[in-house]
Amino acid sequence: MKPFFRDTWVEIDLDAIRANVQAFRRHLPGQTEIMAVVKADGYGHGSVQVGREALQSGANSLAVAMLDEALVLRKAGITAPILVLGYTPLDSVAQAYEWDIALTAYHAEWVHQAARLVAEQFRQKETPLAIHVKVDTGMGRIGVQTEAELDELVAALHQSPVMQWSGIFTHFACADEEDTAHVRKQHERFQALLEGLRQNGYVLPKVHCCNTAAAMVFPEWGYDSIRLGIGLYGLYPSMYLKQREQIMLTPALTLKTKISHVKTANSPFTVSYGATYQAQAGEQIATLPIGYADGFSRLQSNRGVVLHHGRRVPIVGRVCMDQTMVSVPRGDAEVGDEVVLYGRQGQEEISLDEVASLMGTINYEVSCLLNHRLPRLYVKDGQVVEVAHSISK
Numbered sequence: 001m002k003p004f005f006r007d008t009w010v011e012i013d014l015d016a017i018r019a020n021v022q023a024f025r026r027h028l029p030g031q032t033e034i035m036a037v038v039k040a041d042g043y044g045h046g047s048v049q050v051g052r053e054a055l056q057s058g059a060n061s062l063a064v065a066m067l068d069e070a071l072v073l074r075k076a077g078i079t080a081p082i083l084v085l086g087y088t089p090l091d092s093v094a095q096a097y098e099w100d101i102a103l104t105a106y107h108a109e110w111v112h113q114a115a116r117l118v119a120e121q122f123r124q125k126e127t128p129l130a131i132h133v134k135v136d137t138g139m140g141r142i143g144v145q146t147e148a149e150l151d152e153l154v155a156a157l158h159q160s161p162v163m164q165w166s167g168i169f170t171h172f173a174c175a176d177e178e179d180t181a182h183v184r185k186q187h188e189r190f191q192a193l194l195e196g197l198r199q200n201g202y203v204l205p206k207v208h209c210c211n212t213a214a215a216m217v218f219p220e221w222g223y224d225s226i227r228l229g230i231g232l233y234g235l236y237p238s239m240y241l242k243q244r245e246q247i248m249l250t251p252a253l254t255l256k257t258k259i260s261h262v263k264t265a266n267s268p269f270t271v272s273y274g275a276t277y278q279a280q281a282g283e284q285i286a287t288l289p290i291g292y293a294d295g296f297s298r299l300q301s302n303r304g305v306v307l308h309h310g311r312r313v314p315i316v317g318r319v320c321m322d323q324t325m326v327s328v329p330r331g332d333a334e335v336g337d338e339v340v341l342y343g344r345q346g347q348e349e350i351s352l353d354e355v356a357s358l359m360g361t362i363n364y365e366v367s368c369l370l371n372h373r374l375p376r377l378y379v380k381d382g383q384v385v386e387v388a389h390s391i392s393k
């Protein structure tokens with residue numbers, strides 16, 4: 001029985017995930033571990049499936065943005081270490097502790113209250129709650145910024161047997177840029193704060209600071225682990241780093257659909273909402289069953305292109321909630337023809353970078369926009385090994 005009931009889907013190449021993990025493994029110092037960042041449902045690729053493949057390919061742990069994402073991984077049977085990189089509300093700490101999920105802290109008072117909240121559970125579990133300390137060295141998002149704040153936070157962790165100081169990390173704001181002044185300044189600040197802790201007699205836990213970009217440019221900053229996000233999916237953090245070709249990555253995601261209707265204009269007619277495009281006599285218009293409610297952005301209206309028979313064909317008219325129209329060479333298209341919206345077909349490729357550029361955003365957002373209305377097919381060694389479609393359960 002067909003596991004889903006539409007002709008539009010995402011294909012995720014798990015061999016590409018494996019190849020990307022191994023590419024970074026070769027690039028990093030031997031002692032540096034890889035934390036696969038699978039937040040935002042694996043940047044739109046599927047956190048469970050990508051997380052499993054990354055761990056089987058050499059990653060040592062997983063990271064997500066919030067506790068809900070970590071619970072999805074645990075409930076799927078993933079037992080590897082998982083770190084929540086963002087804020088966890090105090091009323092969620094007990095759940096994290098129950099499922100052995102490491103949390104991020106940057107307020108001493110949060111640590112004190114969290115310790116009180118799990119004290120009862122600790123008497124049963126006897127293993128402490130793992131905490132990574134977040135340091136803000138120049139991202140300006142979350143994290144302690146001063147030596148005093150850091151000392152207070154680390155002291156709070158040492159005051160309770162319930163808490164285990166398991167890591168300390170920072171996040172870079174500009175590691176993907178050609179000008180390295182900001183990232184070097186952040187790293188120097190991070191090093192100074194680490195040295196201050198050592199001077200105060202602390203033995204540091206796992207230290208990590210590199211995202212994909214920093215891992216590419218400064219592998220020597222790998223410390224105990226890098227946090228590999230966009231590179232895991234075969235995408236580059238910036239066009240600057242893509243052009244450097246320092247690490248060869250393989251994009252894992254392809255977005256496909258099949259033509260649902262074809263018509264030829266006997267006389268001119270307008271296409272889609274707002275009648276923003278006029279098909280000329282003799283022009284052939286094909287309709288695709290995908291729209292912005294799938295995360296295929298309306299910003300592609302009258303600007304994007306797709307691949308049909310290995311050729312680039314333009315999106316015409318406004319992208320609708322569920323359908324998109326393209327102009328195809330006359331006589332070349334039939335209902336049921338496969339079309340690639342993101343990825344490679346024949347000798348042509350539409351990269352997420354190209355789509356991001358016309359949308360005025362970055363490749364991260366393009367993949368994260370793809371939502372659960374789209375079925376996902378996972379391919380390994382050329383075979384479909386899993387189909388995931390949350391709405392057709």
Ligand SMILES: Cc1ncc(COP(=O)(O)O)cc1O
Nearest residue numbers: 085171211212227228229230
């Ligand atoms: C704290 C943190 N750490 C790491 C990442 C991964 O970044 P890339 O996708 O650029 O590798 C994101 C993030 O928010």
